[in-house]
Amino acid sequence: MDNSSSESIFTKIINREATADIVYEDEEMIAIKDINPKAPVHILLLPKDPIKNLNDFTQTHTELLGRLMLKAAEIAKKLNIADTGYKIVINTGDHGGQIIDHFHLHILGGQRVKAVV
Ligand code: 5GP
Numbered sequence: 001m002d003n004s005s006s007e008s009i010f011t012k013i014i015n016r017e018a019t020a021d022i023v024y025e026d027e028e029m030i031a032i033k034d035i036n037p038k039a040p041v042h043i044l045l046l047p048k049d050p051i052k053n054l055n056d057f058t059q060t061h062t063e064l065l066g067r068l069m070l071k072a073a074e075i076a077k078k079l080n081i082a083d084t085g086y087k088i089v090i091n092t093g094d095h096g097g098q099i100i101d102h103f104h105l106h107i108l109g110g111q112r113v114k115a116v117v
Helices: 009-014 059-078
Strands: 022-024 030-035 041-047 086-088 105-109
Touching: 009 030, 022 059, 022 105, 041 059, 059 086, 059 105
Parallel strands: none
Antiparallel strands: 022 030, 030 041, 041 105, 086 105
């Protein structure tokens, strides 16, 4: 059965059904370069579990959320934007500007960043 249309592009990337520039990956999360960067450094960090958005997180996800935040800071250091600073953005739902229904953090830096995503 072909159910690929129900998968988000992020799940396709995780399953290697679509390509992306991967900057980090482990068993529970992946970080990719945004295809349409809004800053010199624009990374998307997401859990492999296709949780729709922040509204769907529960107490069981507390540690995952913590690990995602710590990994975002680690990636910022690796990409040399930690000292100059960066912005973390989590869009949630229609009014939040969320386009892809698979939870993700935006990591934006490399220049002074306005709220652009
Ligand atoms: P959202 O608005 O849902 O918070 O952000 C989705 C982000 O995913 C956007 O910044 C958009 O540029 C990015 N994006 C959309 N499609 C692709 C894709 O196929 N590959 C990559 N790497 N990023 C994508």
